[in-house]
Amino acid sequence: MSQGSTQSLATSTANKKTKTGFFNKRNRSVWYLFGLLVIAIIIMSLLDDNFLTVGNIFNVLNQQSTLGIVTMGIAMAMIAGCLDLTVGNMLACVASIAAILLIRDISDSVVIVLACLAGLSFGFINGVIVTKSRIDSFIATLGLMSIYQGLALIIPQGNNIYLQGRFGSFGTTKVGGVVPLPVVYFVSVTILAYLVMRYTKYGRNLYVIGGNREAAYLAGISIERHRIIAYSVSGLLVGFTSLIVISRIGQSQPAMGVSYPLETIAAAVIGGVALNGGRGSIPGVFLGVILLGLIRNSLNLMRVPSFYQYVMLGAVVIIAVSLSNLGSFHRSGSNN
Amino acid sequence: MDRRQILSVQACSKAFPGVQAFDKVDFDLYEGEIHCVVGENGAGKSTFIKMLSGALRPDEGTITIDGNVYTFLTPSQAHELGITTIYQEISLAPDLTVAENIFVGREFTNRLGLVDYRRLNREARDLLNNLNIRLDVEALVDKLSVPERQSVQIAKAMAWQARVFILDEPTATYSSSEIDNLLALVRGIAETGVGIIYISHHLEEVFTIHDRITVLRDGKKVVTHTQNEVSEQQIISEMVGRDLSMFYTRERLAIDYDSVVRFEHFSGGVVKDVSLEIYKGEIVGLAGMVGSGRTDLARLIFGATRKVSGQVIRNEQPIDIANPGQAIKAGLSMLTEDRQKTGLILNQSIKWNVSIVHLANSNGAFINEKDEADNVLCCTQAINVKAQSIDQDAGSLSGGNQQKVVLAKWLYADSEIIIFDEPTRGIDIGSKEEIYKLMVELARQGKYILMLSSDMPELIAMCDRVLVMRRGEIVGRVNREELTEETILSYSIGGAL
Numbered sequence: 121m122s123q124g125s126t127q128s129l130a131t132s133t134a135n136k137k138t139k140t141g142f143f144n145k146r147n148r149s150v151w152y153l154f155g156l157l158v159i160a161i162i163i164m165s166l167l168d169d170n171f172l173t174v175g176n177i178f179n180v181l182n183q184q185s186t187l188g189i190v191t192m193g194i195a196m197a198m199i200a201g202c203l204d205l206t207v208g209n210m211l212a213c214v215a216s217i218a219a220i221l222l223i224r225d226i227s228d229s230v231v232i233v234l235a236c237l238a239g240l241s242f243g244f245i246n247g248v249i250v251t252k253s254r255i256d257s258f259i260a261t262l263g264l265m266s267i268y269q270g271l272a273l274i275i276p277q278g279n280n281i282y283l284q285g286r287f288g289s290f291g292t293t294k295v296g297g298v299v300p301l302p303v304v305y306f307v308s309v310t311i312l313a314y315l316v317m318r319y320t321k322y323g324r325n326l327y328v329i330g331g332n333r334e335a336a337y338l339a340g341i342s343i344e345r346h347r348i349i350a351y352s353v354s355g356l357l358v359g360f361t362s363l364i365v366i367s368r369i370g371q372s373q374p375a376m377g378v379s380y381p382l383e384t385i386a387a388a389v390i391g392g393v394a395l396n397g398g399r400g401s402i403p404g405v406f407l408g409v410i411l412l413g414l415i416r417n418s419l420n421l422m423r424v425p426s427f428y429q430y431v432m433l434g435a436v437v438i439i440a441v442s443l444s445n446l447g448s449f450h451r452s453g454s455n456n
Numbered sequence: 457m458d459r460r461q462i463l464s465v466q467a468c469s470k471a472f473p474g475v476q477a478f479d480k481v482d483f484d485l486y487e488g489e490i491h492c493v494v495g496e497n498g499a500g501k502s503t504f505i506k507m508l509s510g511a512l513r514p515d516e517g518t519i520t521i522d523g524n525v526y527t528f529l530t531p532s533q534a535h536e537l538g539i540t541t542i543y544q545e546i547s548l549a550p551d552l553t554v555a556e557n558i559f560v561g562r563e564f565t566n567r568l569g570l571v572d573y574r575r576l577n578r579e580a581r582d583l584l585n586n587l588n589i590r591l592d593v594e595a596l597v598d599k600l601s602v603p604e605r606q607s608v609q610i611a612k613a614m615a616w617q618a619r620v621f622i623l624d625e626p627t628a629t630y631s632s633s634e635i636d637n638l639l640a641l642v643r644g645i646a647e648t649g650v651g652i653i654y655i656s657h658h659l660e661e662v663f664t665i666h667d668r669i670t671v672l673r674d675g676k677k678v679v680t681h682t683q684n685e686v687s688e689q690q691i692i693s694e695m696v697g698r699d700l701s702m703f704y705t706r707e708r709l710a711i712d713y714d715s716v717v718r719f720e721h722f723s724g725g726v727v728k729d730v731s732l733e734i735y736k737g738e739i740v741g742l743a744g745m746v747g748s749g750r751t752d753l754a755r756l757i758f759g760a761t762r763k764v765s766g767q768v769i770r771n772e773q774p775i776d777i778a779n780p781g782q783a784i785k786a787g788l789s790m791l792t793e794d795r796q797k798t799g800l801i802l803n804q805s806i807k808w809n810v811s812i813v814h815l816a817n818s819n820g821a822f823i824n825e826k827d828e829a830d831n832v833l834c835c836t837q838a839i840n841v842k843a844q845s846i847d848q849d850a851g852s853l854s855g856g857n858q859q860k861v862v863l864a865k866w867l868y869a870d871s872e873i874i875i876f877d878e879p880t881r882g883i884d885i886g887s888k889e890e891i892y893k894l895m896v897e898l899a900r901q902g903k904y905i906l907m908l909s910s911d912m913p914e915l916i917a918m919c920d921r922v923l924v925m926r927r928g929e930i931v932g933r934v935n936r937e938e939l940t941e942e943t944i945l946s947y948s949i950g951g952a953l
Contacts, residue, residue: 319823321818321821321823322821327801328801331804332797334798335801336812338760339813340780340783340816341781342779
């Protein structure tokens with residue numbers, strides 16, 4: 121073997137450590153996002169004195185925690201090249217199941233387990249249908265979305281189910297009087313997702329599947345199994361989140377979570393997840409969720425009417441996705 | 457010859473980075489003539505077709521059509537001038553009828569501006585009758601067999617007043633009666649005055665149908681023969697004949713004939729009941745023209761496509777392989793021919809690309825990042841991948857280095873039986889030699905190696921034995937002593953031996 125070339129990998133052994141640090145190229149988009157977030161915070165705090173208060177920061181985190189937990193599951197599925205539009209209606213479904221169980225005096229811990237299991241099962245079914253039917257996941261979950269929408273009405277017979285004071289602490293307790301419990305859940309789920317995506321073979325394989333399906337298959341990775349698990353995890357997180365939501369608002373509503381499909385995908389894409397899979401990081405997704413929350417919070421603080429907020433949210437999503445597509449277009453261009 | 461010349465090409469050349477694909481070629485075609493073009497893989501046939509159909513611009517030379525001189529053609533110009541290429545992949549709309557496909561884009565309309573189906577079908581029927589094609593014009597193309605679709609495509613081109621037909625390997629998947637029908641159809645349209653350029657690997661077809669035969673080799677025209685002046689054997693010797701200096705010289709190793717892997721009775725897709733064996737330390741070549749079923753066989757063995765039958769037997773122990781995962785666990789590796797599409801994740805790092813197979817098939821749920829980096833570095837150094845670091849994107853590497861990354865991935869997997877599909881396609885000489893060296897090293901370690909290649913000098917230089925495939929079957933088994941380009945080619949294009 122000739123070792124003469126200065127470019128030969130042998131010579132790069134020495135600087136291996138520095139390259140794998142936190143500031144390497146692959147983390148660059150996360151740092152951009154972080155910078156953007158800091159700038160947004162500075163601007164907002166100049167515009168509004170109430171913005172940069174501990175109360176408001178935890179308020180934003182708390183508001184985003186439910187969306188954030190669901191987005192972690194969505195991001196994993198998206199990295200494996202799958203979309204999931206069912207999360208919102210599935211959330212309403214599980215919420216009404218949990219609420220019905222709670223008002224029948226089934227103990228909180230049993231309901232928590234059952235709700236998570238229900239979410240897991242729904243997610244598993246999604247995964248099986250998407251992988252076995254070989255329909256594009258967008259279309260398959262679009263159909264499933266309508267099925268869950270129907271179930272969310274059928275299960276509670278179209279009614280809101282009021283918890284009448286039960287189960288309030290699950291989503292409203294403040295740890296140490298300051299940190300809302302949902303924020304703790306959100307941060308824990310984020311850390312877990314990060315560990316899975318970075319340090320487990322399963323997480324790595326999701327990137328590989330999203331990056332090049334055929335190469336993954338020929339490397340002996342079972343694409344179906346990985347994707348079904350990703351959908352199941354996504355469902356589990358939806359089940360868990362539905363508990364936070366009903367605890368917080370004291371009821372289940374059949375129309376809860378309708379904005380989730382758009383918002384979760386938007387947060388993931390803002391966080392650097394590629395729409396067609398293979399790229400994205402959990403810290404990025406976390407920042408994407410927070411950024412989306414800050415935008416909404418600042419619109420609230422500026423007293424922009426909620427009707428207009430929908431318009432602005434849509435605009436933000438389209439801009440973020442088109443920027444991300446521009447990036448990936450550029451990338452694939454430079455590769456060939 | 458008193459017929460009028462339709463098309464001629466003067467001193468046409470086309471270079472791609474690192475290869476002169478087409479080198480000062482002259483060619484001409486007369487009305488009503490069937491002019492066959494032969495040459496082995498990479499001789500310049502597809503470059504030629506692309507220049508005539510407007511897909512490629514010649515670097516130099518001219519194309520003359522009906523006395524008008526062009527330095528290049530655009531696709532729409534080629535179309536207007538009546539040059540039609542019939543490719544293997546059929547470009548018809550499956551959900552339209554035969555008649556609709558024939559007249560697509562030029563439907564006859566009635567006074568209301570609606571399609572006049574009666575006229576459409578009548579004209580299509582007349583056209584098919586004239587061409588002696590027996591097909592229901594109202595049948596959906598989707599319901600037709602491949603040869604039937606091809607005749608629809610020919611009819612469509614005739615309806616467009618095509619004057620030059622280019623048929624590129626038209627019979628790749630045909631049975632012998634289907635071939636006869638096609639040849640009759642081609643002869644029929646030639647009689648109407650259309651000029652035909654017929655490109656085929658199958659010499660007996662060429663000999664049945666030709667008026668003239670042009671032989672290409674390494675982008676150059678060797679000779680043009682007129683009818684009946686030449687034997688199949690002579691054509692074959694004209695297609696080969698490379699300079700010996702192009703051949704790599706490898707070290708020959710002792711082969712352990714006591715250990716053997718047998719691949720028995722593999723069938724599926726185009727592959728028909730293929731069996732072969734590889735001994736320990738042996739490099740076995742698999743030759744054959746494009747479409748001969750080489751890659752299909754490799755995919756069947758590796759479990760990547762569903763097989764009808766077939767079993768791998770190592771030292772008398774049968775191994776069940778139903779998918780690539782099982783193949784890898786049983787000790788097989790397969791380096792695919794298309795590194796960009798099926799080998800690499802271009803926008804991920806070298807490290808990730810190299811560790812994929814190992815991680816996916818080893819025990820444990822977690823990744824030890826330090827181990828991973830060390831092992832990847834070790835495997836990439838063994839094959840001398842040139843890069844700044846193993847965190848660099850695989851897509852940013854040169855072709856040769858990308859191929860080495862693919863190789864490093866399978867080295868890390870440490871398999872015993874390794875299938876190389878076109879391991880050196882489109883890469884520089886330096887990388888080629890490094891890959892050859894590594895393959896010999898693997899053979900020395902006692903691996904079983906199957907090497908699929910279109911590059912005959914490479915097969916001859918590297919292999920202890922070469923099997924030749926044709927139409928999904930192994931038609932020749934050549935030992936090293938008899939290994940010449942001529943023998944391989946005779947088998948792969950079906951010449952007389």
